[in-house]
Amino acid sequence: MIGLRGNYEGIGADFVVEQDLAAYSRDEHALFDRLLTRQADLLKKYACRTYREALARLDLQGGVPDFVKTSVALSRATGWNIVGVPGLIPDDVFFNHLAQRRFPVTVWLRTPAEMDYIVEPDVFHDFFGHVPLLFDPTYADHMQEYGKGGLKALRLNGLKFLARLYWFTIEFGLIRENGAIKAYGAGLLSSAGEMPYAIADTKPERVLFDAMTTMATPYDIDRYQNTYFVIDSFEHLMAETAPDFTPHYAALNAR
């Protein structure tokens, strides 16, 4: 499976590749399990309830999960499917998948040396971080709206701003739950270091989520965030991102 890392040879316009389950080595399945076990303890304390419940329903415990099996369960629950991809894909292709309720999941797994930190998304980040919440109807709808919004942002010179919103919500978002702050962002849920930092450390700021503010906030991809944005519920996230962003993009581009 290592050979598949970043291999785009002969790829079609949708960038989809079949997940060849038999191609993962025993060491890779074992590494996936180790990543899973390490996160499991942290999740109890730091992950939002919706995520924990969905993850429990997925019942992961035998190495790298089968995308087809997961898609069957997911399409029954919310009409989403997951598709395999060889790594990062062009923005328009990514948005098109989301707009059609398909979530692209990288097929290859990191190496043991990358256990703590990986520059690009792998199957652990994509699957473990992003897929469980797609079982939640509101979150699932929001992700599709984001995809449609992405295609629109490409036409309106808004990609840079919408990418920031994605970063501060879908990747590093926090949610208030019974007075406590929990993680729902995939970058946090799949990270052993940043999830506790985001929630329990005194250094970062935690502010109420506001779409326009996130779109005006630049981010660094190679360090923990200085600021995390907190939503009240997925309905709150949905409502904040529902308005037409056309004037937002115009205003941000004029700054």
Ligand code: PHE
């Ligand atoms: N409402 C945004 C627009 O009009 C699209 C969007 C939806 C963005 C959901 C993010 C999340 O462009």
Ligand code: FE
């Ligand atoms: Fe991600």
